[in-house]
Amino acid sequence: MIRYCLSAFLTIGICTAAQGQPLLPPASGSQPGSLQPGAQQQTFVISDIRIDGLQRISPGVMFSLLPVSIGDTMQPGMTGPIIRAVTESGYFEEVEVAREGDVLLLTVLERPSVSEINIEGNRVLQTEDILENMASAEIVEGGIFTRATLEAIRQGIQEVYSSRGRYGTTVDIEVTEQPRNRVAIDMTVNEGEESRIKDVNLVGNTTYDEEELTELMDLGTRPWYLPFSRRDRYSREQLSGDIERVTSYYLDNGFARFNVDSTPVTITPDNEQIYITINVSEGQQYEISRVDLVGDLVNAEALLRAYTLVGPGQTYSQALITASEEYMTQILGNLGYAFATVEGVPTINDDEQTVEVIFYVEPGARTYVNRINYRGNVATADEVLRREMRQLESAPASSQQIELSKIRLERLGYFSTVEVDTVEVPGTSDQIDVEFDVEEQSFGSISFSVGSGGGGDWFVSTDLQAENFLGTGRTVAVGLNRSYFQSSARFAYVDPYFTPDGVSRGFNVFLQKQDSPFNIASFSTTSYGASLNFSYPISEVQSIGYNIGYTHTELSSGGLSVQEIESTPRLGPNDRYLIRPANNNPWAGPVMDAVTAPISSLPEQYRGLPSEPGFIDKYGTTFDNFTFTTNYVYSTLNRGQLATRGTQHQLAFEITVPGSDLQYYRATYTGEYFKPIYGDDWVFHVKTNLGFGNGYGNTDDMPFFQNFFAGGLAYNGVVRGYDENSLGPRSTDPRTISPQQAGLLKDDNGNIILTPGGSASYDGTVAYPTVPVFDSNGQPVLDADGNQQVQLAVETFNLNRRDRDSFGGNVLTTLTAEVLFPLPFVQDRGGVRSSVFLDVGNVFSSSCSASQQRLGCSNFDAGELRYSAGVGVTYLSPFGPLTFYLAAPLKKGENDRTKTFDFTIGAGF
Numbered sequence: 001m002i003r004y005c006l007s008a009f010l011t012i013g014i015c016t017a018a019q020g021q022p023l024l025p026p027a028s029g030s031q032p033g034s035l036q037p038g039a040q041q042q043t044f045v046i047s048d049i050r051i052d053g054l055q056r057i058s059p060g061v062m063f064s065l066l067p068v069s070i071g072d073t074m075q076p077g078m079t080g081p082i083i084r085a086v087t088e089s090g091y092f093e094e095v096e097v098a099r100e101g102d103v104l105l106l107t108v109l110e111r112p113s114v115s116e117i118n119i120e121g122n123r124v125l126q127t128e129d130i131l132e133n134m135a136s137a138e139i140v141e142g143g144i145f146t147r148a149t150l151e152a153i154r155q156g157i158q159e160v161y162s163s164r165g166r167y168g169t170t171v172d173i174e175v176t177e178q179p180r181n182r183v184a185i186d187m188t189v190n191e192g193e194e195s196r197i198k199d200v201n202l203v204g205n206t207t208y209d210e211e212e213l214t215e216l217m218d219l220g221t222r223p224w225y226l227p228f229s230r231r232d233r234y235s236r237e238q239l240s241g242d243i244e245r246v247t248s249y250y251l252d253n254g255f256a257r258f259n260v261d262s263t264p265v266t267i268t269p270d271n272e273q274i275y276i277t278i279n280v281s282e283g284q285q286y287e288i289s290r291v292d293l294v295g296d297l298v299n300a301e302a303l304l305r306a307y308t309l310v311g312p313g314q315t316y317s318q319a320l321i322t323a324s325e326e327y328m329t330q331i332l333g334n335l336g337y338a339f340a341t342v343e344g345v346p347t348i349n350d351d352e353q354t355v356e357v358i359f360y361v362e363p364g365a366r367t368y369v370n371r372i373n374y375r376g377n378v379a380t381a382d383e384v385l386r387r388e389m390r391q392l393e394s395a396p397a398s399s400q401q402i403e404l405s406k407i408r409l410e411r412l413g414y415f416s417t418v419e420v421d422t423v424e425v426p427g428t429s430d431q432i433d434v435e436f437d438v439e440e441q442s443f444g445s446i447s448f449s450v451g452s453g454g455g456g457d458w459f460v461s462t463d464l465q466a467e468n469f470l471g472t473g474r475t476v477a478v479g480l481n482r483s484y485f486q487s488s489a490r491f492a493y494v495d496p497y498f499t500p501d502g503v504s505r506g507f508n509v510f511l512q513k514q515d516s517p518f519n520i521a522s523f524s525t526t527s528y529g530a531s532l533n534f535s536y537p538i539s540e541v542q543s544i545g546y547n548i549g550y551t552h553t554e555l556s557s558g559g560l561s562v563q564e565i566e567s568t569p570r571l572g573p574n575d576r577y578l579i580r581p582a583n584n585n586p587w588a589g590p591v592m593d594a595v596t597a598p599i600s601s602l603p604e605q606y607r608g609l610p611s612e613p614g615f616i617d618k619y620g621t622t623f624d625n626f627t628f629t630t631n632y633v634y635s636t637l638n639r640g641q642l643a644t645r646g647t648q649h650q651l652a653f654e655i656t657v658p659g660s661d662l663q664y665y666r667a668t669y670t671g672e673y674f675k676p677i678y679g680d681d682w683v684f685h686v687k688t689n690l691g692f693g694n695g696y697g698n699t700d701d702m703p704f705f706q707n708f709f710a711g712g713l714a715y716n717g718v719v720r721g722y723d724e725n726s727l728g729p730r731s732t733d734p735r736t737i738s739p740q741q742a743g744l745l746k747d748d749n750g751n752i753i754l755t756p757g758g759s760a761s762y763d764g765t766v767a768y769p770t771v772p773v774f775d776s777n778g779q780p781v782l783d784a785d786g787n788q789q790v791q792l793a794v795e796t797f798n799l800n801r802r803d804r805d806s807f808g809g810n811v812l813t814t815l816t817a818e819v820l821f822p823l824p825f826v827q828d829r830g831g832v833r834s835s836v837f838l839d840v841g842n843v844f845s846s847s848c849s850a851s852q853q854r855l856g857c858s859n860f861d862a863g864e865l866r867y868s869a870g871v872g873v874t875y876l877s878p879f880g881p882l883t884f885y886l887a888a889p890l891k892k893g894e895n896d897r898t899k900t901f902d903f904t905i906g907a908g909f
Helices: 059-065 079-087 127-136 147-163 210-214 236-251 301-306 318-334 382-386 399-411 615-619 793-799 850-854
Strands: 002-006 012-016 048-052 092-100 103-110 113-120 170-178 182-190 196-203 259-262 265-267 273-281 287-295 341-349 354-362 368-375 415-424 431-440 444-452 458-466 475-482 486-495 504-515 524-537 542-556 576-579 595-598 622-635 646-656 664-678 682-695 712-714 717-719 811-821 832-844 866-877 880-889 901-905
Touching: 048 059, 059 079, 079 092, 079 103, 113 127, 127 147, 147 170, 147 182, 196 210, 236 259, 236 273, 236 318, 287 301, 301 318, 318 341, 318 354, 318 399, 368 382, 399 415, 399 431, 712 901, 717 811, 717 832, 832 880
Parallel strands: 048 103, 113 182, 196 273, 287 354, 368 431
Antiparallel strands: 002 012, 002 092, 092 103, 170 182, 259 273, 265 273, 341 354, 415 431, 444 458, 458 475, 475 486, 486 504, 504 524, 524 542, 542 622, 576 595, 622 646, 646 664, 664 682, 682 811, 712 717, 811 832, 832 866, 866 880, 880 901
16 A cells, blocks of 8 residues: 655655555656645545554644544545644654545654753853753754754854854764664864954045044954953954944934945955955035924923933034933933833935934823832831832832932942832833832941050950841941950940931940050040930931030050150159169279269259140140030932942031030041942042141140041051051150169168068169260260269150151041952952052141151141052951952151051941
C-alpha cells in the first residue's frame, strides 16, 4: 500500500506500508507525492484516530494539534492541513497520514531532544549570555533540537562579535547523536583578536572641521599618550551613539536638513584594521520664523510660553525644542495633569531657510492622588515618612510636590535609596496612586575611637546615637565614656516634629570630667550642665534654631600647667633657689656642696617670674555660665548622609549671657557644595570651616578651653595628614616643679627626714628656672655686687623644644576640595564614598602672649596655612560612618606633627 508523508521541509513524499489505502493516489504522469488539482479523494467518517511513533510527546498534545477529531467527515483536500498543523508544531521530523478503513492513521518521527550544550573558547561574551540567546530560540537542554535554528544562532553569535570589532571570530558547532533520540551540542568559539580603528573620515562637512566633530565621538584612533585607551576598539553600538551625537550637534546649531547619508565600515583582509567613513550632508543653517502653542492650554498659556526656550529670530535648535517640551510637561504636571504630553513639531521652509515650530499640548484629564503608599520601611513607621510629604492625598497630583516629597525623604538620612512611581488607579482615568519604595540604611551610630596619646597611653571611647529611635524619627543619644583622659555621661533627645508644622525641640544633659585631649596643653575640667533647643523651619530649605544652656565648670591646671593657663612659679620672698655648680659646670672644677639662697637675693631680671598672668590667675577656677545660641541652616543637599549634589550653609553664634562668670562669644560657619562632574558617581566637593571667638565685658579673651583646633579629623577643623588637634599656636612650658625636683631634707648622717605620715620631707627649694653662669675657664661670673650670676637656662632649653602641645586659638580657617569617585566592584555606591582630596587650613590667635609669639603664634596669616593631599574612604557601616584616610602633608612647619594614616568610626568627612 502507499502512504503520503510530509518531511521536515514540508515536501510531500510517498511512503510504503504493509496495509492501508492511500488517501490521495497520485495522478497519472505526476511526480510522487505531489497533490494534483482534480485528484480524487475518498470521503469517510473518522471512527478512530491512531498515532504511532510518539516517545516524549503525549497523545493529548498530539490530538490538540489535529484540525479533525473522531466523528468528523474526512473531505477531499483535508490531508494537507492535517500534515501542516502537525509539522508546524516543531515537534516532529516527519509525519505520515494514511487510512485503514474508517480509522485515520498518523505515523510520526519526533525531532531529537538536546541532552547537553557545551561552550568553549568564549571570553568576550559570557556563557550565560550565549545560553540565554539560544534559549530565546528554543534551543535549551531538554528542548527540541532544530538544526536550522542552530545555524541561525551560530550566525547571530558571529554577528555579535563582528559588531564588537572581532571580525575574525569563528563559531564551530558539532552535533553528536546520542541514544534515545537525543543529541549533544558542542560549540567552540575562536574569538580572535580585536580589530583596531585605523582611521575615521568624515566626508561632506564644510562648516565644522573633522577634528571638532571627531572630538564628539567615543570611537576613533588611539591617542599616543594613552597607550591603554580603548578608543580604537570598534563597537557598532558606540558608532550609532557617535552618529547621534554628531547629528544632534548639527541640529542644535541650526542645520535642520542635516543627514548622515551612509557609514561604510571597511576592514583589511587580515581582519586587523578598520576604516570608518561617515558621509554627511550639512545643508543650510535655518532660523526660527514662528513659535506657537496649540491644544488645550488649561488657562496656563502665559506660564507655558514663559518656559518656551525658542523664539522667532533664533537659530534653530532641536535641543531647545526638546527642553521646552520637558519644561512644559513638568509645568502641566505641577498643575495636576500627570499624563500631559507636549510635542514640538518643526515645519521647514526650504525656500526661506526658516523653521516654524508648533507645540501641540495634550494635558489629558486632571489627575488626583488616591493613595500614597510606602514599601521597604521595615523599621521606620509610616508616620515618619508621611509627615515629610508635600503631595497630599485627594489633592491634584503635582509632579513638583511628588519630587519634593522624595527629596525630603532622602534628606532624612534614614534611607540609602528612595524611588517614587505613579500608578493609575484601575477603572479610573483621573486618579493615581503614588508609590514610594525605600531602602533603609544605618540611621544610628556607635562612635568608637581607639588610639594612643603623646605619652603612649591607649584610649577607647564609645558613644551611642540613634537618629531614628525605634522608627519614630526622634534622635536619642546616650554617651558613657571612660578613657584615660575622660569620664563622662550624657543624654540627649530631639523630636523633629514637636509640633505638626515641623518645629523641633530637644534637650541635652551631661556630666563630664576631662583631662585635655591629645596634643593639647595639659589641664582638666569637671563640668555638668543642660540645654534646651528649638528649631523653626522658615522654608523648605531653611531653618533657624535657638539654644539656651547652663554649664558649671571647675578648672584645674594640674602640677605641670603651661604659663598661659596658670603663671608659675608663684614664689614668695622666702622661697629659695638651689645652685649646684659641680653638676652644671661642663669644665673641670672643684666639687662643691649645693649652695642655697633666697629668691629675694636674685636680681629682678634673674628671678624667672612670668611677666603675664595666666587664665586662672585672672579668672579663677570655678565658673557658672549661661549661654544663648542661635543658628541658621540652609540646605539643598540631596541626601542626609553622603550627599552628592546641592549646597549647605550652617551659621551659628553663641554668647554667654551678661552676668555669667565668663563673658565671651563664638561665631562659626560651615559651608559645603557638591557638583556632579561626570554622571552621578564623579562629584566635585568643597567644604570650609570658619570660626572666630573673643571675650567681652570683664573677660579679655575667649576661654582657652573653648579654643578652636585643627589637624587630623578634628571636630571643627579637618586638615588630614597632621596629627589630631596638633596645628595652631603652641603653649609655653610650665616653670613650676614637682616635689621630686626639690631638695630632700636629710639629717647629719645623710638619712632622709620623714614627715609624720611617713613620707619624705622636702626643703621647698626651687631647682630652676635659674642656674649659675660660668666663664670660658669654668669660673663663676660675678655681678657688680660680687654675687654669683644666674641665667634662665630652662627658658633657653624650652625654646628649642619640638614637642610642645597645642593651645588652640580663636581664629579657625580650613578648606577641603576633593573629587569623589566610585570604587570599582562596589555595588552599593550610596553607602561608600571614596575621594582624592586637598586640605588647607590652620588655627590662629588674635591675642598671642609674648612667650607664644616667640614660638610662632600669630593672627591670621595666609603664609602659615598648612596643606595636605591624599585619598580617603567612608563607609556607612552598621555602626555608623567608618572613615579611613591616607594623606601626605605638602607644607610642614618646624614644630608640626604629621600622621599619614588614621581612621575613625562614627564620624565622616
